[in-house]
Amino acid sequence: MKIGILGYGNLGRGVELAVKENPDVELVAVFTRRNPDTVKIQTPNVPVVSADKAADWIDKIDVMILCGGSATDLPVQTPEFAKMFNVIDSFDTHAKIPAHFEKVDAAAKSSNHVAIISVGWDPGLFSLVRAYSNAILPRGKDYTFWGKGVSQGHSDALRRISGVKDAKQYTIPIEAALEAVRSGSNPDLTTRQKHLRECFVVLEEGADAAAVEREIKTMPNYFADYDTTVHFISEEELQKNHSGLAHGGFVLRSGKTGENHNHVIEFSLKLDSNPEFTTSVLVAYARAAFRLNGEGKSGCMTVFDIPPAYLSNKSAAELRAHLL
Amino acid sequence: MKIGILGYGNLGRGVELAVKENPDVELVAVFTRRNPDTVKIQTPNVPVVSADKAADWIDKIDVMILCGGSATDLPVQTPEFAKMFNVIDSFDTHAKIPAHFEKVDAAAKSSNHVAIISVGWDPGLFSLVRAYSNAILPRGKDYTFWGKGVSQGHSDALRRISGVKDAKQYTIPIEAALEAVRSGSNPDLTTRQKHLRECFVVLEEGADAAAVEREIKTMPNYFADYDTTVHFISEEELQKNHSGLAHGGFVLRSGKTGENHNHVIEFSLKLDSNPEFTTSVLVAYARAAFRLNGEGKSGCMTVFDIPPAYLSNKSAAELRAHLL
Numbered sequence: 001m002k003i004g005i006l007g008y009g010n011l012g013r014g015v016e017l018a019v020k021e022n023p024d025v026e027l028v029a030v031f032t033r034r035n036p037d038t039v040k041i042q043t044p045n046v047p048v049v050s051a052d053k054a055a056d057w058i059d060k061i062d063v064m065i066l067c068g069g070s071a072t073d074l075p076v077q078t079p080e081f082a083k084m085f086n087v088i089d090s091f092d093t094h095a096k097i098p099a100h101f102e103k104v105d106a107a108a109k110s111s112n113h114v115a116i117i118s119v120g121w122d123p124g125l126f127s128l129v130r131a132y133s134n135a136i137l138p139r140g141k142d143y144t145f146w147g148k149g150v151s152q153g154h155s156d157a158l159r160r161i162s163g164v165k166d167a168k169q170y171t172i173p174i175e176a177a178l179e180a181v182r183s184g185s186n187p188d189l190t191t192r193q194k195h196l197r198e199c200f201v202v203l204e205e206g207a208d209a210a211a212v213e214r215e216i217k218t219m220p221n222y223f224a225d226y227d228t229t230v231h232f233i234s235e236e237e238l239q240k241n242h243s244g245l246a247h248g249g250f251v252l253r254s255g256k257t258g259e260n261h262n263h264v265i266e267f268s269l270k271l272d273s274n275p276e277f278t279t280s281v282l283v284a285y286a287r288a289a290f291r292l293n294g295e296g297k298s299g300c301m302t303v304f305d306i307p308p309a310y311l312s313n314k315s316a317a318e319l320r321a322h323l324l
Numbered sequence: 325m326k327i328g329i330l331g332y333g334n335l336g337r338g339v340e341l342a343v344k345e346n347p348d349v350e351l352v353a354v355f356t357r358r359n360p361d362t363v364k365i366q367t368p369n370v371p372v373v374s375a376d377k378a379a380d381w382i383d384k385i386d387v388m389i390l391c392g393g394s395a396t397d398l399p400v401q402t403p404e405f406a407k408m409f410n411v412i413d414s415f416d417t418h419a420k421i422p423a424h425f426e427k428v429d430a431a432a433k434s435s436n437h438v439a440i441i442s443v444g445w446d447p448g449l450f451s452l453v454r455a456y457s458n459a460i461l462p463r464g465k466d467y468t469f470w471g472k473g474v475s476q477g478h479s480d481a482l483r484r485i486s487g488v489k490d491a492k493q494y495t496i497p498i499e500a501a502l503e504a505v506r507s508g509s510n511p512d513l514t515t516r517q518k519h520l521r522e523c524f525v526v527l528e529e530g531a532d533a534a535a536v537e538r539e540i541k542t543m544p545n546y547f548a549d550y551d552t553t554v555h556f557i558s559e560e561e562l563q564k565n566h567s568g569l570a571h572g573g574f575v576l577r578s579g580k581t582g583e584n585h586n587h588v589i590e591f592s593l594k595l596d597s598n599p600e601f602t603t604s605v606l607v608a609y610a611r612a613a614f615r616l617n618g619e620g621k622s623g624c625m626t627v628f629d630i631p632p633a634y635l636s637n638k639s640a641a642e643l644r645a646h647l648l
Contacts, residue, residue, distance in 0.1 A: 017582045021462045098645050123648045125456070128632055129591075130647040132449070135608040135635035136601075138345045182594070257604055258341045261596035267453075270506070272585035277460075280581055284459040304633040304643050308452055311459035319628050321422050323454040324447045 004061040011067035014279030063286040079107040090120040105300035114293040120278040129267040133253035140255020145173035149247025163207030172196040184262035247274035284311040328385040335391035338603030387610040403431040414444040429624035438617040444602040453591040457577035464579020469497035473571025487531030496520040508586035571598035608635040
């Protein structure tokens with residue numbers, strides 16, 4: 001399977017690494033909106049090409065993995081590239097998924113390609129666990145916890161505050177809430193009971209720390225509904241101790257059958273590198289897109305539509321013999 | 325969807341309960357090899373029918389859920405009933421799955437039915453986690469832990485010992501081994517390091533407790549490779565404290581990407597009733613079998629072949645909007 005990468009940031013580099021773990025997958029080109037001469041990739045003999053020239057590669061690429069952001073890149077890129085290639089994206093703005101799906105579906109169907117959207121771990125693997133466990137335990141309750149890990153959106157919110165030079169925000173699940181869910185008591189949990197928010201902030205020179213802290217802790221949606229701690233640190237300390245990309249989280253469903261039998265399904269991820277894990281998922285679904293398109297399928301799909309066997313490079317008989 | 329149940333033991337009763345949780349599913353008959361007059365079920369106005377008369381129900385049942393055992397029932401029943409109905413079974417003799425698959429596939433294909441075999445939690449959900457996580461993290465290691473719960477096979481082994489009147493055996497995962505896996509250290513674990521075996525034994529009058537204990541602890545395959553504890557208790561105590569059907573377990577995959585980034589995927593179940601949970605899975609896959617057959621598919625399948633959306637009674641659009 002020959003793949004292309006569109007966008008060479010954290011995700012693009014992650015796809016490049018994931019390709020090396022999969023002997024049936026070959027990286028043939030990286031596409032960028034920057035000047036290709038300024039982009040240096042890690043794989044020898046693979047060209048970096050201007051995104052404008054993607055149409056020249058239609059016959060040379062089986063699946064294009066789109067590594068842009070959900071805010072402005074993917075809403076445009078996924079429908080556009082689905083007209084030329086089978087595509088995978090990690091669109092993660094949950095509320096806008098239905099609209100994104102419709103646009104991508106029309107583009108992919110018109111050109112007989114397969115597009116799989118919202119691939120990764122949430123949306124993605126966490127969604128799968130929710131779907132399987134809701135089908136199995138209709139009478140129950142879902143819980144999702146994120147972290148411990150850096151939230152990009154919350155870190156961005158911190159950086160928009162006047163007087164803040166740089167910042168990182170960790171989302172931290174509260175152990176007592178997790179334990180309450182695991183006990184099978186089906187608790188009703190408030191936003192505050194589920195997650196803590198911990199902020200590491202570098203101030204501009206002369207900024208008023210107390211005012212910044214007050215503004216953070218009272219910021220609606222982002223911090224006001226949480227127990228939030230704020231640490232003021234130096235720029236060096238932020239670089240040294242808070243540049244990691246670790247993340248993770250938990251999905252649980254607690255449900256009942258019969259008279260009063262409780263069952264708890266729990267799935268969790270503990271990831272040293274959020275982008276490297278996310279892109280490992282993208283590459284597995286690229287394999288599925290390629291196969292499904294080879295069988296004549298087209299249109300937009302999500303993880304809900306893909307038989308698990310299509311992600312694997314093992315045959316159905318091997319999977320049955322060794323993993324069932 | 326109209327379903328039939330073949331075999332009215334713990335699993336048959338579990339399917340009957342699971343049907344009540346699914347408004348789109350209707351139980352139309354229970355089939356038994358016993359005298360139907362002696363089998364009393366919990367659902368009013370549903371007939372109990374001799375298994376010999378199943379052929380009379382071919383047009384009245386969309387999916388037959390086979391609730392027999394893997395040792396002698398299912399190897400015969402699944403191919404036989406796949407000639408008449410779409411069928412689901414929970415065949416769990418891992419080593420014999422490939423042979424079972426071939427026989428069932430031939431029967432189902434010859435009659436244009438869908439058969440989904442080895443459905444439940446292991447094989448079943450645990451297999452799914454292994455398949456997804458192997459595809460995502462090719463460079464890694466799988467770990468499966470069972471329990472705490474009663475192992476039927478090990479309890480049977482205890483009961484075959486001369487001097488033993490009745491017995492139950494609990495399989496217990498060792499927390500230190502689980503923690504070692506969760507740490508990402510990819511440990512090599514011996515059989516003894518992964519699980520404990522705890523036995524509750526009722527002796528026949530006059531039996532030699534020391535001799536029984538010695539025979540248990542040295543029994544090859546079943547107990548010799550484990551740290552095994554044996555408690556001698558009264559028949560009343562066994563009935564009162566060890567009749568539960570709770571079970572559960574853990575599947576983990578720990579794998580690396582890039583330079584040295586480790587990722588741990590963990591899935592666990594904590595079940596008050598093993599048969600009620602297993603049959604909740606069977607009913608969800610019955611829905612998939614019915615739909616796939618409605619689309620013209622036939623043959624034998626496993627959980628690896630089924631798109632997750634087929635298990636749900638929600639539409640694809642609802643799943644995308646609410647669970648993705």
